[in-house]
Each structure stands twice: as structure tokens, then as C-alpha cells.
Amino acid sequence: MKHVFEFFKRERVASVLMAVKIVGMLLLLYLYLLWADLSTAPEFIYNQF
Amino acid sequence: MKKLLIIAAALVISLSCLLGTDIVIRYKLNANIDKATYDNNIYTRNCSDYAMERIIDEHSIVVLGSSELHSSDDLAYPAALFNRGYSDFNMVMMGAGSLQSLPQAINVGALANNIKNKKVVLIVSPQWFSSGGVQDKAFCSRFEETNYVEFLQNDDISDETKAAVVARVNTLLEADPPTLKRAIKYEAMYLKHTLNPVTYVEMLSYNAFRNAKLRYTLVKEFKDLAPLDTDRYVRAEEIDFDALLQQAEETGLASCTTNDFGVNDEYYNEYVRDALETSKNSNIYASYAVSLEYDDLRLFLRVCSETGIEPLIVSTPLNGRWYDYTGFPIADRNTYYQNIRNICAEFSVAMVDFSEKEYELYFLKDIMHLGWKGWAYLDRAVYSFYKGETIEDTTTYQxxxxxxxxxxxxxxxxxxxxxxxxxxxxxxxxxxxxxxxxxxxxxxxxxxxxxxxxxxxxxxxxxxxxxxxxxxxxxxxxxxxxxxxxxxxxxxxxxxxxxxxxxxxxxxxxxxxxxxxxxx
Structure with a gap:
């Protein structure tokens, strides 16, 4: 366990982890925007009669 | 400095992921595009330049209209007649309720370069021509922003025509302020050329994102479409339109058993039956004689003319029996039909005048939408237009x-x-x-x-x-x-x-x- 903590404390690994976090956040934000309904139009019900 | 490098690396990796995803999305879209010829979804397929470029070919006619295009008919409705695209001729339909002349002018301007044979059909409905024309909330709910941007980017359209369209759009979009704000930026970007560089980049990025979002949505949509029935390849030349009309009449007869208006039973029971008494003479002061929609139709024809598109205007009738019942003045109806003829003459464009089919049973399936025979007539007319032949009128006059x-x-x-x-x-x-x-x-x-x-x-x-x-x-x-x-x-x-x-x-x-x- 001690080795694991030491591994993650290494400067290079910490940098990679930070980059991964940023990439992850950006991709999650992008995926959310892909899914989200961005329409702001007022509701309109088309009258069939 | 080190943190900046990390952020830059993260951005590069993210961008690469996005580009990679988009390549996969495009590949999947291409694999399913054949199923989408008759997928008339105004919020996705019709807004996607990428999809429409692949769907419209030299053997298809773009058919623009409104709610009648959302039909279901196993006989003469084009999706059924042409086997959902497994055919040597197809109609690429674009339309939904309230998509009237103005949004269709935008669509033509956006798609003009994708329409290989330079022909479009516009099905004009009398109900569009109320005095105020298209309603603002309806327009906002159907506004196809991606096509609007494509329209503004089309260099074949004059600034004068663009300005006229923009003025109408901006007025109607007042019911949707966030979209209006973007529309004003597009105007500054593509028409006035006054947008500051920062906002310019912002809008370019936003549009790139919108297009990517569209492609992503389309992949999901196309994946769910049923596969084509490849056991039956339709050759349009072999279609017997007279037999089709006969079948349409029989189907209509069997579908309208509860009333004398030629309205199908389902629609009659849902909308008409309970409103029958209150509808009697309810339209005696109604009129389609004067409407903002006429100028919108002129805008549509101006866009066609400037982009080299040959339009065919289809003038559809009201249900004469129903409109007589509601007291809608015949004189006023005839004025409306004549107005459409006059506008077509003003622009020297071809038209199919179905106005005299007001009383032909089963031409419409209810009080306003094309029905069994209406579709059969339209199929024949559009196919003749595609081939450059004279459009046959089988009505006889004694x-x-x-x-x-x-x-x-x-x-x-x-x-x-x-x-x-x-x-x-x-x-x-x-x-x-x-x-x-x-x-x-x-x-x-x-x-x-x-x-x-x-x-x-x-x-x-x-x-x-x-x-x-x-x-x-x-x-x-x-x-x-x-x-x-x-x-x-x-x-x-x-x-x-x-x-x-x-x-x-x-x-x-x-x-x-x-x-x-x-x-x-």
C-alpha cells in the first residue's frame, strides 16, 4: 500500500493524473451537452383541427 | 509553466478524442443513411447538411410542406409507394405542422447546393394564410437554426433577400429571446459583417458543436430505423397511377363511414363529432384573402430564383363540404386560390392547381390533410415534374x-x-x-x-x-x-x-x- 501511495505522489504520475482529470471533465461536459435538450423555444401545441 | 503544459496536453488529448469520436459517428451515419430517405425529422435529419447531402441524389425530388407530410398510409403515401427508398425514384420530404413558406425558404437556401437536379416541390396549404401568417410560437418551435446559418452562408442569395428573411425571422423570434440573440449574432456575422472577432470565434465553435451534436443524435435515430425491405425494388416507371387512384378511392370509401364530409372515422370521432354543432357557420367571417404569408411565399420563390432552383407549387384544396358547413365564404376561398395562381404567374413558376378538387371525396383524409387520392395525384404530378413531362390533369369539364x-x-x-x-x-x-x-x-x-x-x-x-x-x-x-x-x-x-x-x-x-x- 505504501508503494502505491508513493507511486501516486511521484511528480510525473501526479501530472498525468491531473491531465486525465481535465480530459475526463471536458469529455463529461461534452457528453452532457451532446445529450442535453438545448432548445429554448416556447411550447407550442400544433392544432390538428 | 508546468501546469500550463499539463492543461495544453489535456486539451490536445480531449480534442483528439472528440475528433476520433466524430470519425466513428460519421462512419456509423454513412452505414445507415439508406434507411433515412423517408425519415422526415425536422429537428435532426432535415437540419443536417451532412445527412441531406448524402440522402438527396439526382433521382430524388425534395418535397417541402407542412403537417400533411406526417402521414401514415400504406398505399400512395410516398414512403409506402417508393418502399422507403428502395426505389429508382424518391421524394425527400421535409416538413411538419407550421413549417410554412418562410422556414421552407430558409431550408431551400440552406440545401440548394445539395439539390442535384435543382428541383423542389412546395405543398401550399390554405390554412397557412390566416391574416398574421405563421404564428410566432409555432415558428420558434420549428426554427431550424443550423439551416438558418447555412442559408445565411449561401453566396447565391442576394443580401436584399437575406435581409428580408432576417427581418421576418427576427420579428418572429421575439418569442424566443435566447435564440433571437444568436440570430442577431448570425446576422452580424454573415450579412452585416460587423461581428467582433471574439464573438465570431465563439459562434463558429458553437456551430461546429451544433453540427457534431446533430450527427450524434442522428446516429441514435438512424440506428433505430427499420431496415429496408430489399425484397421489393420499386421502378417508378412501372407504377400504374390510374390503378393507384382506384385503390385510393376504395380505401377512402372504407375509411369514411361515419360522415358525409369525406373525413376518416378516426379523425371524425376524435375532433369533429363533439364540435359538430359549434362548428356550424363558425367561419362565416373567416378569410384567407389577405395574409403576411403571401409575402413569405414570395420570399420562398425569390430564394428559389436566386439559387437556381426550379420550384413546383402545389396548391391544395380545403375540404369543400366541411368548409361549406362552417360557412367559410366560397368567394373568399376562390380569392385565396386565385392569389396563389397570381403569385406563381408573377414568378413564372409551375404549379399544380388542386383547388378544384375541393369536393372530390377522399382527396383529403380529414378537413385539411392530403388523403388517399390526394397522395396518388401528388405522386403522379411530382414524378412527371421530375421527368420534365407535362403534368396531367384528369379532371374533365362538361x-x-x-x-x-x-x-x-x-x-x-x-x-x-x-x-x-x-x-x-x-x-x-x-x-x-x-x-x-x-x-x-x-x-x-x-x-x-x-x-x-x-x-x-x-x-x-x-x-x-x-x-x-x-x-x-x-x-x-x-x-x-x-x-x-x-x-x-x-x-x-x-x-x-x-x-x-x-x-x-x-x-x-x-x-x-x-x-x-x-x-x-
């Missing part, structure tokens, strides 16, 4: 004017075959307008105070017998008229037509007068 059954009042002189001049005498008479009146049921078929051609149909609901049809110059002191005594059959449809060649308060000159029995 001429009933003349043969000694015409009587002229004082002041009317015959100046040629079916040509007459009405002249006021010395009694200070002055003409107000000219119209055709059926005194036996108090119906005016039209009423005009200007030159031009008029035509309209009428359903005779009185018992069979001899009646008088009066072509009347309405004077403030005395009327002058031509009376046509004619045998009319109960439940038969008649057509009246004439041209006013000259109109003044002292003299009216009329030619090409006709009165015929119509056989569909």
Missing part, C-alpha cells in the same frame, strides 16, 4: 355555357365569343365590383373590383332542376348582368371561370366566361 341559354340585361353587349362589355348608362350608375351569384342558394362564388382571371368550383346541393347563374356587374344604382339558365344536378360539382380584362366604375370588360360540370 361545358354548359352558351347554346341559347344566356340572357343579357340592358347595358351588356357581346363583343366576341364568350366576351362581354358592361357599360353604365346615363343614369349616374357606377360599378363597384363584378361577381358570380347563385341566387337559388344565396351563394357568391367570387367578388372582385380589379382585372384578372377568376375560377372556382361549387357543389350543388339543391334538388336537380333548371337554375339561373348570374354574372353580375354590381352597380350603385342598377346592376347589369348575364343570366345563364342551366340544368343543375343535385350533388354535382360545377366550375365557373372568367377573366376581367378591364375594370372601371363606368365599364367592365369580361372574357373567357365558362360554366362547366366537373367530373373527377
Amino acid at each position: 361545358d354548359l355555357f352558351g347554346n341559347g341559354n344566356v340572357a343579357l340585361s340592358d347595358g351588356v353587349t357581346e363583343t366576341g365569343e364568350r366576351a362581354y362589355t358592361f357599360t353604365t348608362g346615363a343614369n349616374e350608375n357606377s360599378f363597384n365590383n363584378f361577381y358570380v351569384r347563385l341566387d337559388h342558394d344565396q351563394t357568391r362564388l367570387d367578388a372582385w373590383d380589379s382585372v384578372g382571371h377568376r375560377a372556382g368550383v361549387y357543389l350543388h346541393t339543391q334538388p336537380s332542376g333548371i337554375y339561373t347563374v348570374r354574372f353580375r356587374a354590381n352597380g350603385n344604382v342598377v346592376d347589369e348582368y348575364i343570366d345563364l339558365a342551366v340544368y343543375l344536378e343535385e350533388n354535382a360539382v360545377y366550375r365557373v371561370n372568367y377573366s376581367v380584362d378591364f375594370f372601371s366604375t363606368e365599364q367592365i370588360r369580361v372574357s373567357d366566361i365558362g360554366f362547366s360540370k366537373v367530373e373527377y
Whole structure:
């Protein structure tokens, strides 16, 4: 366990982890925007009669 | 510095992931594109330049319209007739309720470069022509922003036409402020060229994202579409349109068993039955004669003209039996139909005039949407338009004017075959307008105070017998008229037509007068 903590404390690994976090956040934000309904139009019900 | 490098690396990796995803998305789209020819989804497929570029080919005609395009008919509805695209000819339909002339002008401007054979069909519905034209909330709910940007980017469209469209769009988008804000930025970006560089980049990024989002949504949508039935390849040339019309009539007959309006049972039970009493004479003051929509239609035709697109305008009828029941004036309906003819003549564009099918049962399936026979007629017309052939009109007219059954009042002189001049005498008479009146049921078929051609149909609901049809110059002191005594059959449809060649308060000159029995 001690080795694991030491591994993650290494400067290079910490940098990679930070980059991964940023990439992850950006991709999650992008995926959310892909899914989200961005329409702001007022509701309109088309009258069939 | 190190943190900046990490952020830069993260951005590069993210961008690479996005690009990679987009490549996969495009690949999946291409794999399913054949299924989407008849997927008329205005929020996705119709907005995607990427998809439409692949769907429209030289053997397809883009058909623009409104709610009638969302139909379901296993017979003549194009998706059924042309086996959802497994055919040597297809109609790429784009439309939904409230998608009227203005949004379709934007669509044509956006798609013009993708339309290989440079032909489009626009199905025009009378209901579009209420006085205010398209409603703002309806317009906002159907606004196709991606196509609007494509429209503004089209260099073939003049700045003058773009400015006219933009002015209308901005007015209508007031009901949707966030979208209006972006529309104003697009205007500054592509029309006025006054957008600052930062906002310019922001809008470019936003549009790139919108396009990517569209492609992503389309992948999901196309994946769920049923596969094509490849057991039956349709050759349009082999379609027997006469047999199709016969089948359409039989289907219509079987579908309308609860009423005399030619309205299908399902629609009648859901919308009409309970509203029957309140609908009687509810439209006596309604009118489609004056509407902002006429100028929107002109904008549509201007965009077609500037982008080199040859349009075919399809004028669809109202349900005559229903509109008679609601008291919608026949004269006003005929004015509307004539307005459409006049606009087509103004732009020298072809039209298919179905207005005289107001009383043809099963042409419509309810009070306003194309039905079994309507689709069959439309299929034949669009296919003829695609091939560059004359569009056949199978309606027949039995001429009933003349043969000694015409009587002229004082002041009317015959100046040629079916040509007459009405002249006021010395009694200070002055003409107000000219119209055709059926005194036996108090119906005016039209009423005009200007030159031009008029035509309209009428359903005779009185018992069979001899009646008088009066072509009347309405004077403030005395009327002058031509009376046509004619045998009319109960439940038969008649057509009246004439041209006013000259109109003044002292003299009216009329030619090409006709009165015929119509056989569909």
C-alpha cells in the first residue's frame, strides 16, 4: 500500500493524473451537452383541427 | 509553466478524442443513411447538411410542406409507394405542422447546393394564410437554426433577400429571446459583417458543436430505423397511377363511414363529432384573402430564383363540404386560390392547381390533410415534374355555357365569343365590383373590383332542376348582368371561370366566361 501511495505522489504520475482529470471533465461536459435538450423555444401545441 | 503544459496536453488529448469520436459517428451515419430517405425529422435529419447531402441524389425530388407530410398510409403515401427508398425514384420530404413558406425558404437556401437536379416541390396549404401568417410560437418551435446559418452562408442569395428573411425571422423570434440573440449574432456575422472577432470565434465553435451534436443524435435515430425491405425494388416507371387512384378511392370509401364530409372515422370521432354543432357557420367571417404569408411565399420563390432552383407549387384544396358547413365564404376561398395562381404567374413558376378538387371525396383524409387520392395525384404530378413531362390533369369539364341559354340585361353587349362589355348608362350608375351569384342558394362564388382571371368550383346541393347563374356587374344604382339558365344536378360539382380584362366604375370588360360540370 505504501508503494502505491508513493507511486501516486511521484511528480510525473501526479501530472498525468491531473491531465486525465481535465480530459475526463471536458469529455463529461461534452457528453452532457451532446445529450442535453438545448432548445429554448416556447411550447407550442400544433392544432390538428 | 508546468501546469500550463499539463492543461495544453489535456486539451490536445480531449480534442483528439472528440475528433476520433466524430470519425466513428460519421462512419456509423454513412452505414445507415439508406434507411433515412423517408425519415422526415425536422429537428435532426432535415437540419443536417451532412445527412441531406448524402440522402438527396439526382433521382430524388425534395418535397417541402407542412403537417400533411406526417402521414401514415400504406398505399400512395410516398414512403409506402417508393418502399422507403428502395426505389429508382424518391421524394425527400421535409416538413411538419407550421413549417410554412418562410422556414421552407430558409431550408431551400440552406440545401440548394445539395439539390442535384435543382428541383423542389412546395405543398401550399390554405390554412397557412390566416391574416398574421405563421404564428410566432409555432415558428420558434420549428426554427431550424443550423439551416438558418447555412442559408445565411449561401453566396447565391442576394443580401436584399437575406435581409428580408432576417427581418421576418427576427420579428418572429421575439418569442424566443435566447435564440433571437444568436440570430442577431448570425446576422452580424454573415450579412452585416460587423461581428467582433471574439464573438465570431465563439459562434463558429458553437456551430461546429451544433453540427457534431446533430450527427450524434442522428446516429441514435438512424440506428433505430427499420431496415429496408430489399425484397421489393420499386421502378417508378412501372407504377400504374390510374390503378393507384382506384385503390385510393376504395380505401377512402372504407375509411369514411361515419360522415358525409369525406373525413376518416378516426379523425371524425376524435375532433369533429363533439364540435359538430359549434362548428356550424363558425367561419362565416373567416378569410384567407389577405395574409403576411403571401409575402413569405414570395420570399420562398425569390430564394428559389436566386439559387437556381426550379420550384413546383402545389396548391391544395380545403375540404369543400366541411368548409361549406362552417360557412367559410366560397368567394373568399376562390380569392385565396386565385392569389396563389397570381403569385406563381408573377414568378413564372409551375404549379399544380388542386383547388378544384375541393369536393372530390377522399382527396383529403380529414378537413385539411392530403388523403388517399390526394397522395396518388401528388405522386403522379411530382414524378412527371421530375421527368420534365407535362403534368396531367384528369379532371374533365362538361361545358354548359352558351347554346341559347344566356340572357343579357340592358347595358351588356357581346363583343366576341364568350366576351362581354358592361357599360353604365346615363343614369349616374357606377360599378363597384363584378361577381358570380347563385341566387337559388344565396351563394357568391367570387367578388372582385380589379382585372384578372377568376375560377372556382361549387357543389350543388339543391334538388336537380333548371337554375339561373348570374354574372353580375354590381352597380350603385342598377346592376347589369348575364343570366345563364342551366340544368343543375343535385350533388354535382360545377366550375365557373372568367377573366376581367378591364375594370372601371363606368365599364367592365369580361372574357373567357365558362360554366362547366366537373367530373373527377
